[in-house]
Amino acid sequence: MNIPFLKTDALPFCKGCGHDLIAKNTTRALEKLGFKPLDVIIVTDIGCHGIIDKCLNTHTVHGLHGRSAALGAGITFGVEEPGKKVIVFIGDGGSTIGLQHIMEAARLNLNMTVVVHNNFLYGMTGGQTSGLTPHGFNTTTSFEGNPYAGYDICALSHTAGASHVTRVMGIGDISDKLAVAFGTRGFSLVEVMEICPSYGMKLNPKRKLSEIVESAGKEIGEWFNQREPFNIRQGKKIADLLEKTRPVEKGFKSYLKKNTSVILSGSAGEGVQLAASLLCKAAMRSGLSITQKGSYPVTVGVGFSTAEINLSPEEIHFHGIAVPDMVVITSGDGLAHNKQRIAKMKDGFLFIDQSLEVPSTGAQVIQHNFRGIGARNASIFSIFFLAMKTGIISTESILKTIEEEGMTEKLPVAKIKEALVQ
Amino acid sequence: MQEKSKGSRVLIDGSRLMIEALARAGADAFIGYPITPANLLYQYGSQRMELMLAAPDEITTLQWMSGLAATGKLPVTATSFPGFALMLESMNMAYMMELPMVIILVQRLGPATGTATCGAQGDLLLLKGMISGGHPIPVLATADFMDCWQLSAKAAEIAVSLRTPVVLLTSKEEVMTHKSFNLDLLQEINKVERKEFQLDCEYKSYKPTDFVPDFLPVTQKRYQVRLNASTHDQTGILQHSNEESMANTRRLEEKVLHRMKAHYYYTFDEQKEASKLVIAYGITSSAAIDAVEMLRGQGEKVSLLIPKTLIPCPDFYRELILNYPRVVIAEENINHQFASLLFGQNFPENLAFCGSLGKMISPGEIMEEVNK
Structure with a gap:
């Protein structure tokens, strides 16, 4: 019997939340690649995206806010069997506090994928501005629009050495894009652009996702580095x-x-x-x-x-x-x-x-x-x-x-x- | 006392003994970030452990260790207060996820950066309260080179058998000082075996047997494994505070309190009819040994307790203290941390203290306090 990746289609996200789309497209992409649920380790952390793990039939590891990329990296170091996939789900807030972890995983080109759920603010804690909030975007802590530009997590990851980086709009079927990332040898990162329906949409009425992304100067696209994935190289060891x-x-x-x-x-x-x-x-x-x-x-x-x-x-x-x-x-x-x-x-x-x-x-x-x-x-x-x-x-x-x-x-x-x- | 054997006498430091003992006990990964005075441990760890990874900071260190532990590795790191402080939240995570690992904490003079090359014993109360909720995390303190060997192996054993992070508490003077030492005195260390869940029945990541859940790595494909740093039920699914999840959180405390009873380590050198007791742990125990020997040479009747399991604190320590008319506790701080661990701020009247800041306590200082 084929066990599905998701236990249910009724996911626990707010109506209209892009996290729902990411979760369902993730399972679709993994199915396309022929993975079975227990081939996959999904690492989440604190943030709205993290509540998905109870719905998953994969192995799930639910860690600390912003640390899932480092925790996923630790698991990746320990994966010796072929055919395993480590996927990290993280929010834009988590990517802010855990930026170093993402950069390190990209620098080392670890065999893992980070999916950044970028809904432009901290949804779980009340809609505050994050490090990835676009310039001019309203949040509960910047009613007149974020005065600063957000990090370009794709550019940073690409520069750090990731094999594959892509930014996609959180609309429609993104499973093929995710499948490319999941099938990449080495580190891949997917930034999915969304608007939090509970805070983002209410505080930024009439603004469309495409316009926000465009005005933030965030290009939708893919970037590659031709690099070998991480290989544990150990110096000469002393047996005793x-x-x-x-x-x-x-x-x-x-x-x-x-x-x-x-x-x-x-x-x-x-x-x-x-x-x-x-x-x-x-x-x-x-x-x-x-x-x-x-x-x-x-x-x-x-x-x-x-x-x-x-x-x-x-x-x-x-x-x-x-x-x-x-x-x-x-x-x-x-x-x-x-x-x-x-x-x-x-x-x-x-x-x-x-x-x-x-x-x-x-x-x-x-x-x-x-x-x-x-x-x-x-x-x-x-x-x-x-x-x-x-x-x-x-x-x-x-x-x-x-x-x-x-x-x-x-x-x-x-x-x-x-x-x-x- | 003359050294018993003059067989394989070497000039060695405690760091080397600790890492070798941990490796023999089954530790297979060293994750490190450089910090004085733990650098020798880092050096030896990188040379000896099957896998060595240089983390970019101490938060990453603990996260990588946790990930490795989830795949079945037994990781080790070594740090000092500034690094340990960064590790705290992640150590709480590993404690909650029930992931085995050993953290060697080399104490140095604080606060903050303090003096990196000056020893101290100032971190005990931090360890007492480091897990949110006040739950105990096992802490063993080495008192000499034999402890560097034996307690390191025990730390690995406890980490695996209790599925928990274990802190091996030491200090600059213990891990950086070279001494003549007879390797023939070292006992053999057996590798700790990790027993994985083998039954053909439902597996729940946090269903305990004798307080400890059976382990399965996230790399196997027979059963789903869920690891969770948030409040969770036996399956590993996040819960607010329902009965099952609260029972699970309560179990974390009970696990350490109950299962650590098999790991109460201390040296009690009792002298009959003694009315005085000297207590010292870690680096100060060497001065206490000399002080007690000299006091006895002067005709004093004095007993000596060297506690090695510090957390959870065996009741025996308190009971012993209350049985002596005069007790001197010596430790390298100025706020009586060991006594506070035992009694809070309501110290029994028979307690006296010998503390210091920025220098080792000498046998003479202990003798002076005992003789008051």
Whole structure:
């Protein structure tokens, strides 16, 4: 038995409403194309057009005002079976608030059709002006005529890249026009021009639909883009994110007895975060637990770059650092960012590049020429120096880490070793 | 406590664990819009999920997720307050349509844009009231890396088995901080199977079995599926407020309240004869663990509760609080959101608070409040 698309011919629209015509012509067009009701997913939203879904034998999805194009797009992304059709019904009000969704679907050329029920105003909420209301058209919020021109939804969709766009008058048999849209590979949009009988006709007596459309400069016609429909292109995927994390084997000893907090700070682009990562992995290689947190301005390419690190022979829970045990400063940016914390230090170590003014602190200050090896490697050099001076981990564990990370050629290891003995 | 095993120790962040756990549990799509501090989740989601789509905004994100969920996918996104605010209406839609998905909310300092790179715990009360009508949406809060793994999988399981959006609540410090972690400690995660309606009888999109309607994707052709964000009956047809549709709306609340009882997650570290209780969730729980350990080291008898299922809120939390002469709740806000979730504004007299704005709460601050 052939199940009809519509449960009834007595649709719930006001007398004379073009939505009735659209619904009946939609079913006719789908029948012409050979679709069965459950091949079709009709997505509606809030607005008079949306009350159609109870009359449909298709799958129906009734969403939020103006969001049906995005909701329909989501369904389209998930349709893997051939022979399915996603149709979105939306009003001119919905097209206003959801314009971005329509543009996005057109840009991507998604395999779906949007049918814009343009009756020039918000019918369900009392006849207010929408973004598609023509210039000069009277509504309940513009009795002297809309002072602004409405969006040309067809031109916008065409420009955005829709395969097929058409504007039709909501009069007579429009099923062939709809069938062309429904049969399009890629995104299609049909703007059906109508006058709301409850508000539009009453507020604009004696005006005819053809005259309104013409005076609004809205051409009746079809526009095409020769484009392939959307094809989900996914980049290379990782089958297991955990496999991308390299286990750190223990091979060294640390004599650290308690949680020790270290701050490395310098300038963006000077390897602070890389140095922190190497220090942390070297510490793990030495049997320690670690936490590592990066901090930098939103403009990541300039200004300070700070790494906050905790090293501990025990499991670490809280990783915040109020007053650090050790601070390594390799540039003025780093010093400015940490001045307050350095001032709060009552003991511990402050390692600071010799070019910088030593700030007020209770920490033991050790000045060194970190930047002498070159600004880009100042931070890397500083972790070797820190390890050598404090003994929290061995410099060998850092060298091993560099080797395991495959960075021996990229980092000036020989130069660093040489600088350490100077 | 020494780490139990030194097997596969890696330097890792919570974001990686969350996305991998979600993928293993059956999440197959990541829809994203970039926002700090959720960007690592976006990066990993795009690398790991079978389908990744870059949405042009957060409203679209949730709409696309809903559409995908209607076809049988289990989508995930990650955002922070500014993006979450845009998602609210669409999350209500997904809640009403009963579409499974996981939304990771990475808290940062507000109001509004606030400070994108500063952590916070300021969104709990927003979550409490985010569904119009005050209906509960499941919210799980991760407290550590093990939770990033286990609770993420649970979030996927809840989303599918209850047909609902689930919020996985975390914060900047949890998802962006790298830590040494032993992967050998992770339990295996089984993929959540979506059971589709199989009977040869009438199908109604919202006819429940044990509070949850059987699912069918809109792509199958055996039965008509109707999904509806407006008040609707069991068939999915819009209704004003008739008996059947009101029963359906009432069921949405009952579904979460009843079925979430199987998903009450928390850690209760009870010390016998303790007269003090410390409560902390999310990022602050790490400070609370240290504080309690140090207090015990000083001879104090203190218990510790780390709530992980935050909404719906298990009665157990309230009962426990009322059993202790002194309770300190620590959370990174200045308006006692967790206590408000439990008691409204009529806090019991035994409650004390340790809050902060723009910085993590330290173990010392919690100890100080406990010792007052």
